Amino acid sequence: MQREIGSYFWINPNTKVVSESIVSPEKFNCKGSDYVWLSSGRAAITYILDSISERNPNIEKIALLPSYTCHTVIEPFFRNQYTVHFIPIHEKMNIYAQELIKIARKTNAKVILLHNYFGFNTLLGCDNVLKILRNEGVIIIEDRTQCLYSKFPPLSADYYVGSIRKWIGVPDGGFAMCKKGSFTKKPYKSDLKMESTRVAASIDKYKYLYENIGSKEEYIKKYKTSDNMLAKQKNFYAIGSCSIKMQAALDYDELTIKRRSNYNVLLSGLRTCKAVIPIFKVLPEDVTPLFFPLWISDNRQAFQEKLIQAEIYAPIIWPKSKLISCEYHETEEMYKHILCIPIDQRYNEEDMNRIVDEICVFQLKNKRYKNE
Numbered sequence: 001m002q003r004e005i006g007s008y009f010w011i012n013p014n015t016k017v018v019s020e021s022i023v024s025p026e027k028f029n030c031k032g033s034d035y036v037w038l039s040s041g042r043a044a045i046t047y048i049l050d051s052i053s054e055r056n057p058n059i060e061k062i063a064l065l066p067s068y069t070c071h072t073v074i075e076p077f078f079r080n081q082y083t084v085h086f087i088p089i090h091e092k093m094n095i096y097a098q099e100l101i102k103i104a105r106k107t108n109a110k111v112i113l114l115h116n117y118f119g120f121n122t123l124l125g126c127d128n129v130l131k132i133l134r135n136e137g138v139i140i141i142e143d144r145t146q147c148l149y150s151k152f153p154p155l156s157a158d159y160y161v162g163s164i165r166k167w168i169g170v171p172d173g174g175f176a177m178c179k180k181g182s183f184t185k186k187p188y189k190s191d192l193k194m195e196s197t198r199v200a201a202s203i204d205k206y207k208y209l210y211e212n213i214g215s216k217e218e219y220i221k222k223y224k225t226s227d228n229m230l231a232k233q234k235n236f237y238a239i240g241s242c243s244i245k246m247q248a249a250l251d252y253d254e255l256t257i258k259r260r261s262n263y264n265v266l267l268s269g270l271r272t273c274k275a276v277i278p279i280f281k282v283l284p285e286d287v288t289p290l291f292f293p294l295w296i297s298d299n300r301q302a303f304q305e306k307l308i309q310a311e312i313y314a315p316i317i318w319p320k321s322k323l324i325s326c327e328y329h330e331t332e333e334m335y336k337h338i339l340c341i342p343i344d345q346r347y348n349e350e351d352m353n354r355i356v357d358e359i360c361v362f363q364l365k366n367k368r369y370k371n372e
Helices: 041-055 071-079 097-107 127-135 190-211 216-231 241-249 252-269 302-310 329-337 349-365
Strands: 034-038 061-064 083-088 111-114 138-144 159-163 173-180 277-278 294-298 338-343
Touching: 034 041, 041 071, 041 111, 041 138, 041 159, 041 173, 041 329, 061 071, 071 083, 071 111, 083 097, 083 111, 097 127, 111 127, 111 302, 127 138, 190 216, 252 294, 252 349, 294 302, 302 338, 302 349
Parallel strands: 061 083, 061 111, 111 138, 138 159
Antiparallel strands: 034 173, 159 173, 277 294, 294 338
């Protein structure tokens, strides 16, 4: 059976993981006075917003967020009754620093959350502006999720947040860190039912792929059940013991080397392919990429479906949330044209070359590109 590329991470049940030491977010280049591990990045954002309200009970709830982002980033603000405004994201997936300060002041934003994209430093030039805004009393949150393993420095923020679930096959896990002071009401109980459901799904997928046991429908159903359980959590839960062990045992160097190698194989193999345009055409030394994002200029859905037929699952990061009320042209185009190729540490050069081959076949069969 041809091994699929992408989609949910699996767990090898034969892997022995012993360590149960909690990894500090300082491992992800964040420094602060206190931190807490929770079940997800979404929960961590909510936890930080609660902390902000606790420390600033009279704060005016006005937030500024990136216009190109995941619904899980936006939802905690709406649930906490914030008025949310959005900042344009431009063609290099960057924010213009002077535009940021202008919109922040115009909207009277009191909380700003920003994040980089796909492991790359797309917030260059923003830190000085954020320092000015912090001096004016604006609270800054940096979501480090997409650049956890990159080596460039974090923003000058008051809080840091991140999810490890996008990088490795953990059932749950997100952290919140504060620059000053301490967090209160830290949760110590994990969601055991959600964790066991997710672990069962991950093991079932491994057995399906490598032992030809079970069916895809069965493990997909379990994954979706665990996704729903995580999304519907109403209380704060601590990260589960399985995720603690897996994160503690993770080989950070191997993760970085494999992701960078896979990215470079795709970058080289797709240079002459007119059907796709890499968003980031150079891989800086300090970047550990999350995905290989592509700009699909023509019929992204057909392109994605062609890859699925070859068991290559390239996600759309992200579908536009209904909570985003603004319409910035460049950002709107991103929601329509960006597709992400999996490059994570599960895969090797052979897998990446298979992806290149499938994309080249798509180009040859597409009338628009075959004569170019």
